[in-house]
Amino acid sequence: MAYIPGGGAPAVGAAPMGSQYCVCKVELSVSGQNLLDRDVTSKSDPFCVLFTENNGRWIEYDRTETAINNLNPAFSKKFVLDYHFEEVQKLKFALFDQDKSSTQLDEHDFLGQFSCSLGTIVSSKKITRPLLLMNDKPAGKGLITIAAQELSDNRVITLSLAGRKLDKKDLFGKSDPFLEFYKPGHDGKWMLVHRTEVIKYTLDPVWKPFTVPLVSLCDGDMEKSIQVMCYDYDNDGGHDFIGEFQTSVSQMCEARNGVPLEFECINPKKQRKKKNYKNSGIIILRSCKINRDYSFLDYILGGCQLMFTVSHEFAINFNPTNPFCSGVDGIAQAYSACLPHIRFYGPTNFSPIVNHVARFAAQATQQQTATQYFILLIITDGVISDMEETRHAVVQASKLPMSIIIVGVGNADFAAMEFLDGDSRTLRSHTGEEAARDIVQFVPFREFCNAAKETLAKAVLAELPQQVVQYFKHKNLPPTSSEPA
Template sequence: MKLQLSLYARKLPNVAGAFKGTSDPFAVVTKIVVEGGGQPKVLGKTEVIKNTLNPDWVKTFTFDYELGTPVKCAVQIFDEVRKGDNKSMGSAVFEIGELLGAKGNTKAKKMKKSGTIFARVEKYRGQGTLRLGMKGVKLKNREGFMKKSDPFFELLRKVNGPSGTMWDAVYRSKHVPNNLSPVWGEATIDLGVLCNGDQSQPILVRVYDHEGDGKHDLMGEFETSVDGLVRAKGGRALIIKRKGKDSGQIFVTRADVAGVENLTERAAAMSVSGGSNAPSTANAPSAAAAFVPGAVAGAAAATGAAAATGAFVPSSVPPSAPTAFVPGAVAGAAATGAYAHSSAPPPVASGKPTFFDYVSGGCQLNLSIAIDFTGSNGDPRRPGTLHYMNPDGSLNDYEKAITAVEGILSKYDYDQKYPVYGFGAKYGGVVRHCFQVGPSSEVDGINGIIQAYRGVFRTGLIMSGPTVFEEVIHTVAARAHSAQESAKQKGEQAYSILLILTDGAVTDVHRTAATINQVSNAPLSIVIIGVGNADFSAMQFLDDAHQPGSHDIAQFVQFNRHSHNSQSLTAATLDEIPDQLTGFFTRHGIMPLAAKRMAEEEIPVGVEEEVDLSLDFGSDGEIAVGSGGYYAPSARW
């Protein structure tokens, strides 16, 4: 997907020097890369804003992004010095995945000296360009006696804010000195930036009197659209108003749209709530049981099945529904339910919602993890076996895979609480194909996952076999359906991902494929990572075995093919999830929720991340990376 990055800053340090006024800040954005992962690249610089420590830059930066491939951008702010070297005002690094997963797709970083940089990402909707020329006539003077205003104009687009709609500046012209009938230079403006490609979308034109101290005086404004500007070309005047009174006229001398095929046809956006097209809960599966090590027998009768087992039991599931198996808990938690296909008709919607649209609207990604504890993994006390816990704290391959995938998906999960399951081990002489790993039904963050995994070997577990996924798949499919239903009741959206880690092929690949097809209408993606050196050729069958009428929700990846690089693993592992997520929601007529802009005081402020990066400013205006621009991959890999 293609994204665009916008920036602003607050309370920057004034580095202009004594008796030299206020700094003139601009920002340079550089895409930095992991060591050995290519060359860092300068994406560009913002415009310079004179005499301010609180700049709102209108320049945006576009780049490509894929889920699973970390992208970091360094933002360096400078005070422009016309005769000499630009002065650094501070810097910060933003991880694009974190911006995507943040509320409002916005985050802030406090810089070391002082000041805060705010960064926001949006989907870039390349829909052609607008070539615009305008002039003012008899604008009302905002200066005093014997002086005339220095007019410039801004174009603002409408966005959703925390308290409703708000206007966001996306273009700013140069000012025309001492002139009440200014003719501004023609500009070429990206329609994706100006109006998300929708030429009927409202835009605001504001005219200001330029002031040297940066506190520009509003001369007047009017609301229109790209279509409105095109219709006004060469014709009637557009009246600007200030405080409800006429304050001048604007004439459109040029308004030409290029790069759009059907200029006169506009697709009507259809608003679809979950409504009658949402998946029905009537045939949803009962939550299958995951055995919970260490649970007290008989606790279910006292506190309820969910409390006794730590298993997730959605409110729509009757109390008798099987729950996650807990060693020592009441027996009889082995049954699984079928996840029925929804009978909802396919949606009729215009446009093609994307993964970005859903996560921007707040769709939460819920990760569940299932780990293979069959005997073929080897004795975990012996070095070289797959579950071996190295005394030096280094990660085994199971832990590496979990850490890499969680590191990406955690950015889209606000609470970062994860259910962890195991399969293929005996408790009390009975082979359990779905048991709870850890002391509770959900653990906190990556540290909670690793601690739960390492602690399971102290619960009386006996590694056994065979390798069976079906019970885990049914359990998580039921959980996924319940999570989305619960989210819908709150006006939200949720999608689940099951990460299965195994050291070998499943015992019955055809039965497993049938189970995946059976749950393929759930809001769920299944990612299977093969760990170790076994023959995984049969596992590829699961990736390709969806039947007519079902949907492809499974992906198989062999760890050893990507063990050299965590980014390679996550890119391969998460490659299909965006299309699977959008496929589920659009099949059921569930459109993305509206993205909302956060109020400035609500945006979480992080700490500056050090980056070794120096830039060379050429005399021709070009900026290049002088040195640095790399970051080290996670030390835990």
Template structure:
């Protein structure tokens, strides 16, 4: 994504690709220099590679020499690959600036902003450019929308760098200054902390507004309204839905290891009455002071009652529930209790980075997690949390032990019963 060219400014760009593991992805990369005077751009060179070469290289980084112009050195292109998170949030923000430096001899300035995401190797890649505001020292840019994974790949604390430039017709834009922030800081919206002093002068850039929405897929709709037969939560008068079947099948096994048969039960990803507040860890009983249900049958009753009162809503965040149970487990220091968290999901997860961190933090506690998948979605993210082959890690820290047991699908549940019983005995 980083191009180094002789006699040219360094260029950086990124794009997303779908990988089919069993198919070879062969690429021909042609590089052009685009100008206002050229319809197709000036050809600068080309190279060839496979996606496997990039992903399989050390650090996911490949350097290739550009060729294609006889008798001329075309420079090099550096390609890096990073797996995208499953974060499906989309951020919309608006910024303004004041007290800009006057860069144009016959006018003021023509400012624009360039946003960079930080990469795993410490480099930065352009992820967005604002429009140019002509002849002003106090620009107000139009709101723009960007996928959160493009901005920070779901890592809310990853550095976001913003450069301020003065636009020039010939492309030699004047650098005014820069500042850094993060998605977590931006998500706080307009406040005193989101007024940024730009390096190199008395210029300030201010965040005027910030909002986040979720991008939905067909999976969100098939798991949606419980009154629709297409929903995985459909309450049929004739048979249990997929969630209830999984809850009953697995719950009846693990409940034998509990003495009082009182189970706190939580839902995640719903709007709660009366004000429609979104929650990722709400008690199915509706009582925050007493989330306990009597036996698995009590959990089922609370689940069905909850479907009648809440509105299912994205995103689907795992970390809040894991952290809630982990906090309870952390209070037990004498070894008298052990916690088992059973999570039933359709495979969609929006906060993989935060979930990994929660799992790593919980690995030292008296806690194990069983995840059961239902429905037709892809469950690659769940398999990533199961540390059977590769231990879960977060911020360079490995989980002390494997605390996650992933049960693929209810259709294969009978085949996994032995795994689950072994897991129950092991914990």
């Protein structure tokens, strides 16, 4: 049972647990073919945005990377969603040609879109459909292909790679190498799984470690072939091929015990032409680790308690020596009892209550276990009076097992609240220090006045599960009761 330091919180709807409420994670891979060319001197630079429908409105869910100068992109970024069998989950895939660094979609050229339900994709496993313009006319000969894979296996694999003496491909420099990982698809063709970052001006690159679901890399089959391609990056999208090799997860696992594994990077054309050809460089697998990718539910079932506080900084049960309420019923009772005895006042200072809850969260970190996570719920009708202090407090709190939910009530200007919500930018304190992660969720109540209470509850709690999981993963803390990978 969760205990609530500092008082109560509004009751929220929760779906009952049971086999009829079956949820699984689905990974969607997206590629495009014959996209419209919106650039004058080169080809389009497409990226894909996924929208989900909520109450008749399309809300951006996530977006892929940008494919430079490419009308037939295969995006390495995957969309991962919870698939609810009992719901019709409407999706819209929209492609844009990136023209500026802006995150505003109306500043990029539209290339076409396609809408369907998640169930349609899951049942077909892979679909290819024409892209449409806003007027529902064809977007030229543009097509979109979407492949679905269930992520029932929660193991993830983390790989750390480097290169040595790769071929020089640039005329006036060295190379700008990157790697691409492929697995065999259901149609027998190689399917892109992951693309590393580009390392500039070197023949001896060291790539950042990356983590992908094991089922994405090899369908959970440790013996399945994996093809690794090495390229030299070019700004115009015409990347130069350096070499390739094949391996498997079982082979890569030999690098788990601190002993690197080396693969010869082979260019078949060079190999056929040159008698003394050895290789086009060496790819070094420095480490390979397989772990479990725990979900929010894993942590809750593992014994993690969610500790809610409500602003402002007083014990809502009027018992400062024991400011705890037991469960949702205790919250509601304390809230109802206190309302007749309080009055609202200003100014609206957020930093004291943020720091107050942060002290609870800091104490919990001493246990080094995934047993407690703190959520501060702030209901406000005004702007923030201590913005600099609040920014600093939120940045410091981002290092702790803590989230902040702000519900704005009324018609005030809530721009400051939206600024704290780091969905589109990284929050910084007045000293320039970046937040370790996004922990603030802002919800304007006026947008939900005529909606069902479940809709408001869903919006208020939308980011909480991923924030909880993100913190415990960063600290390498598994659920208190879990099995090894």
